[in-house]
Amino acid sequence: MTAIAPHRAASRLRGIVLRGAAVLSAFVLAACEPGAGALTGPSTGQMIDPRQPVPVALLVPGGSGNADLNWLSRSLTNSARLAASDAQGAIIDLRVYETNGDNPATAVARANEAVDAGAKVIIGPLFAESANAVGNAMQGRDVNVLSFSNNADIAGGNVFVLGNTFANVADRLVGYGVRQNKRRVLMVAENDVAGRVGAHAIERAVARNGATLAGRVTHPVSQQGIEGVTPQIAQAVQSGRVDAVFMTANNQAVLPYLTEKLAAAGVTGQVTQFMGLTRWDEPASRLRLPALENGWFAIPDTSLSGQFNNRYRAAHGENPHALGSLAYDGVSAIAALARAGRRDALTTRGLTSSAGFSGVNGVFRLLPDGSNRRALAVATIRGGQVVILEPAPRGFGRSGS
Template identity: 45%
Template sequence: MRFVKTLARHAQSLIQPRTTRRALLALTGALALSACMPSGLGGLTSRINPNEPVMVALLLPSGSATQGDAILAASLENAARMAVADLSGVQINLRVYDTQGDPAIAAQVARQAADDGAGIILGPVRSAEASAVGIAVAGNGLNVLSFSNNPAIAGNNVFVLGLTPDNAARRVFEYAARNNRGQVMVVGEATTSGQLVMAAVNRAVDGTGARIVGSETYEFSQQGIVNALPAIASGARSSGAQSVLFTADSAGALPILSQLLPDNRIAPPQFQFMGITQWNVPPATLQLRGLQEGWFTMPDPALTGQFEARFTAAYGEAPHPIAGLAYDGIAAIGALLGTGGPEALSRASLTQGSGFVGVNGIFRLMPDGTNQRGLALATIRDNAVVILEPAPRSFAGSGS
């Protein structure tokens, strides 16, 4: 049932870091990263000296026994080095630390990075490691820009850069409400992670104009999904739902649900299928009959397409699906350092309202450690992605 994601071997030659000052980044000469700075910055990070290279510690799961972590780590490092090379005018010293995918080791290398003079930490990938790292360096005044998409770990000095379910759910709820599909039934898995996602979806609906009229869960197994189908179908019909929102991705229950629910008379046009994961990853998902004309969110395809093309040309392989987060992190750091102030990497600077533009589109870090991202609203039509609403290019009312 699971789709296997593969990437080619890590290219051996790495782009050497250059320096950056302004809040402009070239993505084939076209991508600008903006940072409109607020007044009254606070939370000074004492390690920042604008007249010297700023050390950025990149924490990666190299050395982990988990399959695929070596490829993931290599892709994140390559993306970070590409971002450093794209900057001009300030000096970044990028140092890589291996966490081996272990929270205790992650905390240990984070403390080492602090001792080595890091001004900020980028990474690690998983939430348990990120939490451990945040605690380990809190006393050093260091902020952590983790690659996690788990909003539960956000707060204090830990920020999440990942595409969170909250952002995706809010985007699709708003679109559904504007298109007379705002009565929504949510279908998710009965696991710990599934419960966290369901909670995020329930948070996200507030203020969107949509309403959750029912929810159903399934045991995370093929038989568990099949067993849950009658209850899901009955709940959709009895709740008055206009839409069915799936929290699963292509590696989970999404293919089975989209195939079998229509066999239980839950299908368009009576019910609009919606999702909060990227239905174009992997591309084989686009072939699923049950997902045709369904709605889902994705990062700005124009910007991600430019990044993927550049990355592939540079390293001879496609980037890992989350590699762009490393680019975004370096891009934001470089833009803030471009202001030339000693408080460039403080909490107040990181959370300035205008946000940034990276290879996944616009994003901004929130004071509670979560993020907001501008996402496109897409559908699948004739086995291809069609953009119904483009991703926004700025945050309204940001003051930038």
Template identity: 50%
Template sequence: MFAVLSAARKRLRLPRLARSAAAALGLVALAACDPIQIGGLAGGGGGSGPRIDTSQPVPVALLIPKSDAGAGAVARSLENAARLAVADLGTVKIDLRVYDTAGNAATAAAQAQKAVDAGAKIILGPLFGEAANAVGVQVADDNVNVLSFSNNPSIAGGNVFILGPTFRNTANRLMGYAAAKGKKSVTIVHPNNVEGQFGKVAIEAAAGSSGIRVVSSEGFDFSQAGVVAAMPRIAAAAKQSDTVFLTSNAAGALPLLVQLLPENGIGPDSTQYIGLARWDVPPQTLALPGLQGGWFAMPDQSRIASFNSRYQGAYGSAPHPLAGLAFDGIAAIGALVGAGKSDALTAGALTQTAGFQGSGGVFRLRADGTNERALAVAAVRGNKVVILDPAPNRFGSAGF
């Protein structure tokens, strides 16, 4: 039973970042890790990439943690989704070769080198940010690009691109919508941990690009006592803004925050609440009184449902929430190879402005190694999700 309100004043549980996010955010979660800088590779542009012969099957290496006891189920789902995407390509031929990283960065780097030595022209995966960083460094001198399943922007750049949804992409969508609705100022509320810092930075940047003034960024220690102690300070700042942007999710401080904010004079009837996390995960979160009227972002659910249905039909079970990333990677590679150009897997091709059609809608890779994904803006009303602004179906349209 989900009893978040009755438990709100109990001490917050402090699970590892990946586990807490996995429970509440699905896609954002499992690929996250502590910030890691890529020595000598950070920056925009990415590796140029190899030339390929599109008249022959193109070798693609899929790096997944098959033998990692904690991630084996995710690995199977990623491989299944990749094969589903390969089957969709028709006359485009992809030679998909699977390598086991064991969930270990050093093993991932060694397997990546083995794959490249065997002819792989691009690497899809690995799952975890630290492993993706190691793989990128390992194959940089081989002129091979990496499409990682991570969502950690600190490992993006050079020859490493991340497919996981980013906080900046979500923040951009929500701040852009807020500006269009006449919002002028925002108070950011975040835990003092890695996830919270990433969220804070993303929202500050998005607010700046949308012309919204950041009144204050208020952090709190990730515990019940930390939230309670910080609330007077948070409330004082929030009274000076017309929106409050919360980075926390349902497995973290969100339930307690939306209980205490109204008790301190910052109610959702007078101040617009915005969430960086998915507020419909788990569904019981939608029943929180403090979230009614609040905004959050989500992918096109009709597209997600279509992908899930196809996966279920092919494999007899539901996909892991991360499975769509593997499908997207193959879809992008296949679309580029299908154009018949020898530079299909170079950084310039991978970052084409038009982007690609993925499992959850359109997306594109950026020259800095991050990505943009189409998102809808949703509100919580009557304990249900209401779409306020649908996800755009192409770049250049409203919402991007």
């Protein structure tokens, strides 16, 4: 979906409300409403002989005819195969199954087919609803599921999420803000599903980092909704009791319009610190929006991701989808554990190794609750360029890790 210029934001927002258009992005596609309750329970997963090929099933969303999902499916498949070829000292027996656009019933059927054929771990599927369904189906078969979702609400038990979670981003930014004496945080969130998930993540990050929640503002995803809350936000900022405004801004059209209206009301990054739960450097046209200057957002280690993208383009003649690297991370984590001789590589104990793993976008850990922690950099925009304020940690145990 193409970016919108600031002066077109109002009409674009109206169009989104009328059409109910979905935005295929790393956050929105994974922030679906969870199906059955998140899985919890004892340690799960099967033991392996690390000297033998490790049977891994990859569930990708191909087969629906949707061009973007087919591109993502290719990227996930190619990235997983690249990780398998990099698995020196371990052998990954990777088999790929399409889920027809990530249909939950199809995903469950393919997962059962894969396990019947010998798979001992599932990487995928994509959407939270499908991941939850596959997790429920695999629980009785003692198989762990490493989903591409970033919705931690469906994590737990035998389900892990590989996607960068709202909780991870919020914790990174609030923690950095506390160290910069930006402790009083006003949260501004859309009242859609992803906005509610993001708002909860911000609230928890504020509490976890010893900051103060200075207020909550929610708004509909519409021109009128944003205009309706702008005076409330401006009043809170001008009261002197707010150090930072943390926006979920999940919808592609919301961030430009919201910050434009705030600027018109006298609230800018020069007045108070803006924080964003989503990438403010994507699409690249956002770098030219004056209202986003000096706002903080979190990004992965760009040097590592750049190396992967160059390698992928050289091998496949196209850019990888933004989520394609998650498949590389999942396969490489399993390969690293098998290479270390871990018989428990596919179990909860193995997958949640405290040392973590080296991923395409930096180091990451899978946590016992099924969520993850990814090392992120804190970035801002100055003069139309991305500036790194604090680099992503290269290991765990440091600030921001």
